[in-house]
Amino acid sequence: MKRLLFSFLVIVLFVVPVLTACGNTAKQTSSETGSTTNNIKQEITLNAMSEPPTLDPALATDTTSGWVIEHLFEGLYTTDKNGDIVKGAAKDIQVSDDGKTYTITIRDDAKWSDGDPLTAYDFEYAWKRVLNPETASDFAFYLYYIKGAEAYNSGEATVDQVGVKAIDDHTLVVELEEPVGFFDKMLTFWVYFPVKKSLVEENKDWAAEAETLVSNGAYKLTSWIHDSEVVIEKNDQYYNKNEITMEKVTWVMINQATTYYQMYKGGQIDLIQSIPADAIQTEKSNEEFKITPLFGTYMFMFNVKKEPFNNPKVREAFNLAIDREAITNHITLSGETPAYAFVPYGVKTPSGEDFRAQKEAYLKKDLEKAKQLIQEAMQEEGWTKFPEVTLIYNTSENHKKIAEAIQDMLKKNLGIEITLENQEWKAYLERTNSSDFQMARMGWVGIFLDPSVILDYFLGDSPNNRTLWISEKYDDLLHKGKVEQDQTKRMEYLHQAEEVLMQELPFMPIYFYSNNYLTSKKFEGIVYPYNRYPNVRWAKKIAE
Template sequence: MPNWSTSLKYVTVAAAAFLAACGGSNSSNSAETLRRGISANPDTLDPHKVSSQWENIVIGDMFIGLFTDGKDATPVLGMAESYEIDESATKWTFTLKDANWSDGVPVTAYDFEYAFRRILNPETASQYASLLFLIKNAEGYYNQDLPAEELGVTAVDDKTLVIDLEYPAPYLPGLLKHYTAFPVPKHKVEELGDDWIKPENIVVNGPYKLTEWRTRDFIRSVVNTQFDGAEDLCFKEVVYFPYEDLDAIERYIETGRLDMNNAFEGQRTQELREKFPGWVRAVPALITTYYAFNTELPKFEDVRVRNALAMALDRDFMVNEVLTAGYVPAYSLVPPGIANYDGGAEVYWADMSQEERQAEAKRLLEEAGYGPDNPFEFTYIYRSTDDNPKVAPAVQANWNSIAPWVKAEIQMQDTAVQYARLRQADFEIGDAAWVADYNDPQNFLFLLESRTGVMNYGNYASAEYDELVEASNLETDMEARKAILKEAEQLMLDEMPIIPMWYQVAKNLVDPNLTGYADNPEDVHRSRYICRKD
């Protein structure tokens, strides 16, 4: 999913007052309220219409799929009590637990059947629909070539759900804990349409239920009393604050008004360790920052141009001098340490010195027809938060130093606006980051498939790449699958539709008086596991 950060450089008086009321150091209810900073305002809380990590923080507290996140984000059984897999590994039969929606109506297999049909219905306009194309006939149904009855998700009865796949998918449990696979209350959605998600209407099956949402101020959820285990939850409510003003966040921590925040200024890691002992949590994560080319623009159709701009960027300087400690320069899209993959794909110029890369970049651009009489001009847009504004001038300087006739402009964007522009292909070069939705290289490589849709920001299209990714999906021998995935990634890197920049660490500030928080490479931390020390 896209990585967080939106630019909210102000904190309204009402929001600040509410924050204090929700658990300042002298507040009577602070022990019962978990106060989380989430960095950005959700576009929606409909699990079928979101696409971002900050939205996942809230939605994952309200809904649970067939699998769910364990304390360390590994998949564990959620709404499923048990499951069976047939010999072909393409038919999964789930038996559901006894569970109710927050309004007391039972959660049934028909809710799941309805949910999968809904997210794959093009009228829903889900950004993430293509993630589910591994389900039998999902792509045909999405393209309106097949009826809903042909989709490979079938409710046999209230407690039995069958999912048929196009090919074996060893990562399916991880996918089924993702919000694309969350159920929605059929009875409410059919009654209220898009209004079902409003605080006064929403019905959930997870531990917390939305009760209030003031855009750009806060989101409040309270315990869902129908949730199995509700009585064991340590916090009666969770309040989420979509603020990215890190100076303000520090003030809230100092005054005891915030328990967790999902970002901090990477360059100040050691300073923050000293200022807030025990708060800094930074661990390697399955997150890659990359820059997307809009490959449909004539100036970026030439692979020589794309490689020239990619190789000119001094990742070592950026990582060592500008970015968060622990970041690693990236020369491939798939991050190291991911499951079911040995890696090995790499840009062909990775072993060149920076001086050699700059000279080669100039040569390639000249070969592509650019020079003093035909300058190469373009605009790079980037997210307004995290370390992105600090590194942008270095990016611009690297490009402009290729030659006097290379003229890169940089433009900061509010992150919500940034991702909207990327999805609409309203950019030339744009900064983005991807956080693994499930622990498998396919979750990164699917981004560049031509069928992926708006998540393929630059509209890269390669029939050969598509065929390789499809072949990897059909391959049951894991070693052979790894080899095919490597071939696909190498092909894509040679064509350079995106510029891999660095692999990130997950950065969180967490009150050391909280328990149940577990560092993990997916950077998922569900509120239901968190408690406060007595």
């Protein structure tokens, strides 16, 4: 194993306190189905904003796909309505004394949505499918804890050498490269979800249509009108169906902020995120408005192999010429924090301090230095004219406003004109995945509340690192920060790794995320995780 990619102490996705809308409306509840019996249809309409690129757990890398997938599928562990880790498809899990071997018993009543039993073989097949190089899963590295996983995924070992084996229908044995104290939390992530072997092998497009997708979670996919809407309904084969109160969930796909805002106001959508900036001030006093922190960073990536960003002085100059506070105070207006580093606030160190607060800023606005750096770079590169620059972003009114602000700042502060270009999300992902850009918008949200899960983005061999920047020193420090058992030393290594990143600046951090929502007061029980979109499994509609 080349490196252990993750060594996290605390998982945020399911452990941090979650916010729920509470109400005291009296109602009768059916003990058989868990749905209300007061003649109110338990249906909710959300806005995905764009088409989910995929509903295949092995291939999904974005929050839109993940939002739907996490309602459709379930791993060996899942979360309850309080955000706590609980057993999901697993009935029992035994860990060896050395912490390397997990013997997992699958629930007797776990089934697929078509009624077939869920087996240990489905998990073995799913995980090895993720690791199969032919699958080309961008998130395969999340399974590198497993013995032989990285070697197989890299083409250096066979599938039989991967430490995952179903002994029988109900028993799965997993061998790890070394002890991982948070492996149960990792098993809640969608890349560890099962897929039905017989279905996948019969139809390579099994996850592309509602008619062919079979899932094992709280819901089943009943309709997918591409680029229009996704509909899921309660899975009557789900072992825990009695606890699921929301019967039907519809995601519409409305990109224009003004349009989906108006649809919310008109009652056509029940919950929206990313409120239009010009409406936020109006809505802040609305009891339906909510702001929640998000463990992630909004940024613009630089392709360090393309002019002008092959020169580090240009990358630094662009960073020094941007007024981040102006963006958060006058454009986004949603409680975001200007970012002068990469790792967001929210990680408590052994001393009790926040990791970010220990070193809050690696840079600050400095126009004189930025101008000087541009002149030095032009002399070094022999440019008589500054190269043309195109900034690309995925279609969104809010992204457009931020890109236009960056464009204006660079022109005003450095005299540099840049061109803006937008693309729909799926095409945008394909383009940025191939590093076909000079400067591109991106966001990175951590799976766990730990600096390493954020810093992993820029690992030299990470499929998510689209900048083509590679630093052996950075990779080495990050690896040390994952395997170090002394937590104080561990955080020191992670600070050192971030310092290398902030010296090289293959990106431009803009702000640390927050989520803003408008949720109809007709609903209660919606869960708002720290780093996911809302979970509506336990939502209840209390009024028409």
